[in-house]
Amino acid sequence: MKEIAKALGDVFIQMPKGLLVTFKHLFKKPVTLDYPRKKKPMTPRYRGLHYLERYDDGSERCVCCGLCAAACPADAIYMEPEENEHGERRAKVYEINLLRCIFCGFCEEACPEEAIFLGHEYEFSNDNRNSFIYTKGQMLVPHPRKDKPFKRIYRRIRKVYGVTDKPK
């Protein structure tokens, strides 16, 4: 008798209880995104594809000190220095092998000139291994830039110090 009561309880109470959870989800808003059309906004600190910053006059910030290459745990960064027409040091060759890169962000932390940053770009798949070696020309931000200087400076502050959420 006790077993029958338990079996009835299972069939009519416990099982429907579980099914009800599934049923309730029919009417809930889906949590998934329609990915290629809609994208999830990345947090300010997100570590994606690298980019090299410029000064406002368009000259490169990177002085090729080699600290990012020294900090890189995967040995993905290669660089060669040269002098520009004003006698300032800059990178002749600056390459990041994205197949080796583990996106740990050590280069960004090491950089004493605030030249290299890990941006929010994460869709850079390709069918060719050679195209994953990103050169300086590919990573330097375009000059003149499209976005306003205030926004850019703000983003940099946000990125480095993680100070605040959104410009008010």
Add this chain to the structure above:
Amino acid sequence: MSAERKTMTINMGPQHPSTHGVLRVVLELDGEQVVNAQPHIGYLHTGIEKTMENKLYYKVIPCTDRMDYLAPMSNNLGYCLAVEKLMGIEVPEKVKWARVCLAELTRIKSHLVWLGTHSIDLGAMTMLLYTFRERESIVDIYEACGGQRMMTTYIRIGGLSKDLPPDFDKLVRKVLETIPSHLRDYEDMLTNNEIFINRTRGVAVISADDAVNYSLTGPMLRGSGVNYDVRKANPYSGYENFDFDIPLGKNGDAYDRYKIRLAEIRQSLRIIQQAIDGMPEGPYRAHVPGVVLPPKEDVLYKMESMIFHFKIITEGFKAPFGAVYQAIESPKGELGYYISSDGSNKPHRVRVRPPSFVNLAVLPKLVEGALFSDVVCAIGSIDIVLGEVDR
């Protein structure tokens, strides 16, 4: 006609979906009963321990993320605590509390993935989707903190890589609010479900004596009723300030381990609540010149900080001669780091005591005499991550 007993040897894995990765189990079957099971490991061996020997102390941290990739913060924490013990670094109070908070979030995340995959092994398909939805909110916190969703590399030697994000409090409180109601949903679906009970109760039983003899740790050990938790036995990172219970099982079967892991999620929520309420103010890195990186805002404006910054990044720091062992309670059990130093700037040897590896050794004992389909349940209830088993 009495012929001698014939057994059949079959191969489960390394591509079998319910071996949670690339585990291969060679099973000797008598009909449907398992006579002998032999786990074969090493398919994911990447030589992480050897790689660590060739890296500066601070560059080892990304390696630790990649062992137990479901609980990256716990791995970072264990390694950083070991190096801090070796160097004699005392971290600020805020760092301790933040680390506890993050480590407990990691525990919840790891247990949620376990719950999803274990129940999908046993036929409850929808659970995986629900648990991954809750996991997402924790992964979002990781992203806000360290910038990466899985390989966070957020906890560093002497502190954290960056300060806690400004919306950390809000994000964590959201998790604290949402998870308990979802946990009730999970319990509605599984705890009293006849199918789930039949698949797990009395399956993969290990007695308390055997559990101790096999040096099991974590929920595997506590499922058999042995009260051992590194957080209580050898408190680290300020766990002695928190009030929490250790859930214990009785029978040592897969069902008890399921209940313990659910109870552990609840206890972790309690710890996070205390940590987030009492989070002290202060610096996010210890001030140890020459060992811990100075904050980036100092590097840009102060000469001395700049010099230390260059020095630490290019040549690291020299650790004193000696060896340390630091154990923490990772979601899977006792995770220990043994670091032997020869006085140079690279560790001479790093030995990891991975909980999954040690717990996996009990698999032949768990499935002896069980049915073939119970092997799946046994592997699932151990909660292995092959990245950590093979390293």
